[in-house]
Amino acid sequence: MKIKDIEIKSNLFLAPMAGVTDFAFRSVAKDFGAGLTYTEMVNARGLLFSKNQGIYEEMLKVLPNETPCAVQIFGNDPEIMAKACQHPLVQKFDIIDINMGCPAPKVVKNGDGSALLLNPDLAVEIAKACVAATDKPITVKMRVGFGKDDCVAPNLAKMLEEVGVAAITIHGRTRQMMYSGKADLDIIKAVKDAVKIPVIGNGDVVDAESLKAMQATGVDAVMIGRGAMGAPWIFAELLGKSISPAQKLEAIKKHITLLKDVYSERYLSVYLRKHFLWYAKGHKNAASKKLELARMKSVDDGAKTLENIFLENAHN
Numbered sequence: 547m548k549i550k551d552i553e554i555k556s557n558l559f560l561a562p563m564a565g566v567t568d569f570a571f572r573s574v575a576k577d578f579g580a581g582l583t584y585t586e587m588v589n590a591r592g593l594l595f596s597k598n599q600g601i602y603e604e605m606l607k608v609l610p611n612e613t614p615c616a617v618q619i620f621g622n623d624p625e626i627m628a629k630a631c632q633h634p635l636v637q638k639f640d641i642i643d644i645n646m647g648c649p650a651p652k653v654v655k656n657g658d659g660s661a662l663l664l665n666p667d668l669a670v671e672i673a674k675a676c677v678a679a680t681d682k683p684i685t686v687k688m689r690v691g692f693g694k695d696d697c698v699a700p701n702l703a704k705m706l707e708e709v710g711v712a713a714i715t716i717h718g719r720t721r722q723m724m725y726s727g728k729a730d731l732d733i734i735k736a737v738k739d740a741v742k743i744p745v746i747g748n749g750d751v752v753d754a755e756s757l758k759a760m761q762a763t764g765v766d767a768v769m770i771g772r773g774a775m776g777a778p779w780i781f782a783e784l785l786g787k788s789i790s791p792a793q794k795l796e797a798i799k800k801h802i803t804l805l806k807d808v809y810s811e812r813y814l815s816v817y818l819r820k821h822f823l824w825y826a827k828g829h830k831n832a833a834s835k836k837l838e839l840a841r842m843k844s845v846d847d848g849a850k851t852l853e854n855i856f857l858e859n860a861h862n
């Protein structure tokens with residue numbers, strides 16, 4: 547499939563996830579066949595005005611072979627969002643995605659993320675300004691609506707298409723639902739039917755069955771978030787490949803090694819803890835090793851525990 551002029555080889559995408567989709571994790575997901583990956587969301591205002599540009603350089607690190615890759619920005623000021631699209635750190639990416647779905651209270655309170663669903667005219671103004679600011683494809687990721695019974699997505703998608711947005715991702719929940727209940731596949735289908743640009747369906751895809759249900763809506767691509775946490779090989783598995791414990795361990799080692807090139811041991815021994823716990827999940831002996839991982843003293847310590855978990859499972 548194509549998003550504007552960007553060719554994408556697989557229609558299974560890795561979702562943007564703050565605190566999860568670091569460059570190394572994305573690179574591993576790419577190895578396993580993720581067609582398009584996204585950075586975590588980046589504050590447009592912070593990117594433009596923060597004195598500490600180092601934070602943004604780290605957040606927006608991308609390896610040369612991770613292509614195509616999308617950067618996601620958030621904000622509610624059309625001029626600032628447009629300027630952010632022109633920022634050199636953003637221009638490194640193939641696609642620029644605008645966040646209109648984040649439900650986090652601190653984001654919504656500022657009028658960003660899913661709060662834009664309450665103000666479709668402003669949402670469109672932002673998209674229009676971004677489209678005018680760059681030749682890169684501008685895409686939007688949104689939820690169904692804000693309140694319990696709100697359903698602005700199909701109409702908003704149409705309005706965004708009219709101002710030149712190149713693709714829409716729709717997560718089939720309202721902001722009010724946060725992560726509860728189920729993604730509404732009928733509304734995802736309604737968004738697909740409302741526009742001609744590619745639509746990416748998102749929400750609750752974790753296995754072949756849920757993938758099939760999402761694909762039945764007619765969407766052009768499927769985005770996977772939580773299903774990839776601790777399982778960047780999900781893309782290969784959904785493409786029908788069997789991934790051995792040894793291959794999984796190799797992937798985990800790559801994730802760690804790439805991060806070690808950039809971050810300090812002190813930072814990683816805290817940051818990687820959650821990833822290690824996700825990697826351990828579902829293994830027979832994981833429960834007893836959980837505490838060991840949660841209390842790991844060093845990255846190598848945790849990696850050794852994980853290796854034992856995977857090897858023990860491989861021999862069971």
Ligand SMILES: Cc1cc2nc3c(=O)[nH]c(=O)nc-3n(C[C@H](O)[C@H](O)[C@H](O)COP(=O)(O)O)c2cc1C
Pocket residue numbers: 561562563564565566585586587618645647648687717748749750751769770771772773
């Ligand atoms: C830990 C976490 C962080 C997330 N961060 C972002 C983000 O930065 N930008 C965004 O658009 N969505 C973010 N999301 C939402 C996901 O991209 C996705 O829309 C949501 O998890 C539903 O898909 P899933 O059911 O496949 O997980 C995040 C979700 C999680 C669980």
